[in-house]
Amino acid sequence: MSRENGAGVGEGGGGAPEPEQLALIRESVRKAKVPRAKPRTWRGAALAKELPVARVLVDKGVLHLDRYFDYAVPEELDEAAQPGVRVRVRFGAGSRNVREGRREGGGLIDGFIVERRAETEYTGPLAALAQVVSPEPVLGAELLDLARAVADRYAGSLADVLQLAVPPRHARAESRAAVPPPAPPAPPGAGSWRRYAHGEEFLSALASGASPRAVWTALPGPQWAEEIARAVRATLASGRGALVVVPTGRPAARVDAALTELLGEGQHALLTADAGQERRYREWLSVRRGEVRAVVGTRAAMFAPVRDLGLVVVWDDGDANHSDDRAPFPHVREVLELRATRDRCGFLLGGWSCTVEAAQLVESGWAAPLVADREQVRGAAPLVRTVGDGDLARDEAARAARLPTLAWRAVREGLRHGPVLVQVPRRGYVPRLACERCREPARCRGCAGPLEAQDSGAALRCGWCGVEEGAWHCGECGGFRLRAQVVGARRTAEELGRAFPAVPVRTSGREQVLDTVPGTPALVVSTPGAEPVADGGYAAALLLDGWAMLGRPDLRAGEDALRRWIGAAALVRSQNAGGTVVVVAEATLRPVQALVRWDPVGHAVRELGERAELGFPPVSRMAAVSGRPEALAEFLAAAELPPDAVVLGPVPVREAAPGPSRRPGAAPPGEQWERVLIRVPPGSGAALAAALKVAQAARMARGAKGTREGPAEAVRIRVDPLDIG
DNA sequence: AGCACGCCGACT
DNA sequence: GTCGGCGTGCTC
Numbered sequence: 001m002s003r004e005n006g007a008g009v010g011e012g013g014g015g016a017p018e019p020e021q022l023a024l025i026r027e028s029v030r031k032a033k034v035p036r037a038k039p040r041t042w043r044g045a046a047l048a049k050e051l052p053v054a055r056v057l058v059d060k061g062v063l064h065l066d067r068y069f070d071y072a073v074p075e076e077l078d079e080a081a082q083p084g085v086r087v088r089v090r091f092g093a094g095s096r097n098v099r100e101g102r103r104e105g106g107g108l109i110d111g112f113i114v115e116r117r118a119e120t121e122y123t124g125p126l127a128a129l130a131q132v133v134s135p136e137p138v139l140g141a142e143l144l145d146l147a148r149a150v151a152d153r154y155a156g157s158l159a160d161v162l163q164l165a166v167p168p169r170h171a172r173a174e175s176r177a178a179v180p181p182p183a184p185p186a187p188p189g190a191g192s193w194r195r196y197a198h199g200e201e202f203l204s205a206l207a208s209g210a211s212p213r214a215v216w217t218a219l220p221g222p223q224w225a226e227e228i229a230r231a232v233r234a235t236l237a238s239g240r241g242a243l244v245v246v247p248t249g250r251p252a253a254r255v256d257a258a259l260t261e262l263l264g265e266g267q268h269a270l271l272t273a274d275a276g277q278e279r280r281y282r283e284w285l286s287v288r289r290g291e292v293r294a295v296v297g298t299r300a301a302m303f304a305p306v307r308d309l310g311l312v313v314v315w316d317d318g319d320a321n322h323s324d325d326r327a328p329f330p331h332v333r334e335v336l337e338l339r340a341t342r343d344r345c346g347f348l349l350g351g352w353s354c355t356v357e358a359a360q361l362v363e364s365g366w367a368a369p370l371v372a373d374r375e376q377v378r379g380a381a382p383l384v385r386t387v388g389d390g391d392l393a394r395d396e397a398a399r400a401a402r403l404p405t406l407a408w409r410a411v412r413e414g415l416r417h418g419p420v421l422v423q424v425p426r427r428g429y430v431p432r433l434a435c436e437r438c439r440e441p442a443r444c445r446g447c448a449g450p451l452e453a454q455d456s457g458a459a460l461r462c463g464w465c466g467v468e469e470g471a472w473h474c475g476e477c478g479g480f481r482l483r484a485q486v487v488g489a490r491r492t493a494e495e496l497g498r499a500f501p502a503v504p505v506r507t508s509g510r511e512q513v514l515d516t517v518p519g520t521p522a523l524v525v526s527t528p529g530a531e532p533v534a535d536g537g538y539a540a541a542l543l544l545d546g547w548a549m550l551g552r553p554d555l556r557a558g559e560d561a562l563r564r565w566i567g568a569a570a571l572v573r574s575q576n577a578g579g580t581v582v583v584v585a586e587a588t589l590r591p592v593q594a595l596v597r598w599d600p601v602g603h604a605v606r607e608l609g610e611r612a613e614l615g616f617p618p619v620s621r622m623a624a625v626s627g628r629p630e631a632l633a634e635f636l637a638a639a640e641l642p643p644d645a646v647v648l649g650p651v652p653v654r655e656a657a658p659g660p661s662r663r664p665g666a667a668p669p670g671e672q673w674e675r676v677l678i679r680v681p682p683g684s685g686a687a688l689a690a691a692l693k694v695a696q697a698a699r700m701a702r703g704a705k706g707t708r709e710g711p712a713e714a715v716r717i718r719v720d721p722l723d724i725g
Numbered sequence: 726a727g728c729a730c731g732c733c734g735a736c737t
Numbered sequence: 738g739t740c741g742g743c744g745t746g747c748t749c
Contacts, residue, residue, distance in 0.1 A: 053749095055749095056749075058748090058749090060748095067749095069748075069749040070749050071749060072749090090748095090749095091748060091749080092748055120749075122749050124749070125749085126749055127749060
């Protein structure tokens with residue numbers, strides 16, 4: 001007797017079970033090869049009269065198989081069991097146990113109904129839906145399609161993507177009464193969009209229902225948020241919805257305020273991670289239900305189910321916060337690109353700086369540049385000066401001043417007119433060295449800046465001026481041995497406070513981020529990304545540790561440094577208003593020159609050309625695969641990569657280290673992992689992702705043989721790894 | 726991942 | 738005969 005035979009104990013669909021049971025057994029005996037038209041169930045529950053089969057996406061990440069499972073729809077759940085609703089189903093071998101009394105052995109797990117159908121292709125008896133969690137159809141067809149596209153693009157599972165895309169349920173938030181959708185507003189005036197060559201054109205295209213795509217290089221200053229709000233309002237005026245994604249809560253609050261100003265209260269939703277579960281779900285639901293047509297939020301908002309999407313906006317796409325940190329690590333820019341293409345909606349990628357990826361969107365013709373002419377740029381940007389090795393050699397006074405003269409003067413001059421911003425890399429970013437004996441910090445003989453070890457064993461360099469120090473000894477106690485210390489904003493603040501007594505010093509960093517500072521003279525020491533906005537703009541900014549920012553062993557080091565510098569410099573008053581920026585870095589370096597000329601696009605275009613030549617992303621597509629050496633080797637042996645794929649490595653991966661320099665797929669503590677990079681030429685990205693996904697799925701399904709360690713261990717796959725050595 | 730099934734050797 | 742070892746494979 002087959003299991004299937006013994007299983008046929010009941011039948012749904014109404015009517016007396018007896019003759020149908022016989023038919024069922026007959027069918028089983030014939031070893032039925034033909035898919036059954038009618039679903040059968042374990043229990044004799046009555047089924048829905050129409051479309052008695054629910055195709056369910058089982059929300060179980062470990063399955064790593066993007067498959068649907070068919071369940072029977074009991075009559076009493078017929079009405080609630082609509083496509084998109086959350087359900088609970090029995091899943092697992094236990095539910096198939098034929099022995100009496102243990103038929104329901106499998107565990108209850110969550111899932112979504114993706115479709116109602118008349119028949120099933122499954123040749124066994126169907127289990128019935130256990131429960132419809134709520135009648136709210138949270139997973140619409142469009143969101144499902146998008147999630148699937150994202151899963152494919154990133155070689156991840158659909159269930160993983162849905163975990164990012166659909167927020168956890170909160171019952172109280174659902175019970176709120178429906179609110180009628182707002183009427184479309186009138187299109188806004190162009191406002192400060194007039195500063196850009198095609199700004200007005202872009203807005204009127206959106207307002208007329210068209211879907212323009214642009215890479216927008218925003219002029220420095222605070223107007224960007226209002227400009228985004230105007231683009232949103234123009235889109236709403238066309239009767240469509242709009243979605244804005246920004247890196248963190250602070251810019252989200254800025255756009256939120258600008259939208260409230262331009263649209264009034266209650267016309268848009270704010271979706272950020274720091275809101276509580278209930279509030280987050282409530283806002284998300286109001287978007288899904290069409291009660292608000294505009295959304296601003298951080299990265300999880302990229303999936304927000306906005307109705308009739310007319311425009312997607314991403315601000316500052318170079319910020320690492322746009323890359324989700326949960327598998328399969330989708331990036332906001334890429335996801336919104338997918339949405340713009342699939343939904344044929346407008347696309348606006350904006351920032352003060354310009355990523356290589358953004359430059360590529362323009363170069364490929366997918367998006368148009370939206371830039372201001374040089375005249376406008378010169379009028380809005382501060383004056384940028386550099387302090388490098390050459391300057392320092394001639395700088396006698398620097399020794400006494402503890403800072404290069406130019407920097408010192410710029411700070412002192414700036415403090416006469418307002419607040420001065422000092423940007424220092426994040427704590428842990430730059431290890432500071434100190435005398436092992438007396439703990440006196442190791443300082444540069446030229447400018448008294450902190451000495452740093454480039455790499456273990458290599459020469460020491462000054463973190464301020466970049467000059468090498470060949471023969472250090474402690475000036476206090478004469479010691480020759482160094483120990484690593486960590487320098488942060490606080491320590492820098494102390495040092496600068498001593499250099500400029502009688503001036504208030506404030507710090508903004510990871511632990512405590514200041515949002516704004518008054519326009520009165522003060523030193524504001526901040527880590528990149530945490531810079532407060534100064535009322536009326538900063539009078540000056542000092543960008544320290546340029547060498548450390550540029551010297552990171554990362555493909556994006558130059559682009560990243562430029563983006564951080566521009567991010568700080570954009571908060572400084574224009575050159576006409578006396579705004580000055582001093583960057584302590586070698587003036588001949590490309591990112592430094594780009595900052596001086598305020599030409600982020602030129603920098604990105606040149607980088608893009610170089611990446612194309614070297615076969616680096618984003619011109620080619622890369623994926624990082626990491627895991628224990630045997631697991632990785634097995635994976636690579638089994639994977640059928642596209643013929644044009646090139647495997648680089650494997651190389652050992654460092655263990656997960658604290659700080660921003662964590663590597664993709666860092667090994668868990670105590671384990672030695674390896675990583676390969678797999679590169680494919682343009683056009684083969686989808687094939688690579690598909691191959692990786694298939695190989696991973698096979699691995700998960702099969703289980704690794706030959707290893708003592710037991711079942712197959714997943715390798716970590718990351719398409720578009722963030723930092724490539 | 727669970728969990729059941731099943732093919733094998735040792736036991737009442 | 739029957740109990741239970743873990744090696745495979747499925748989950749609607």
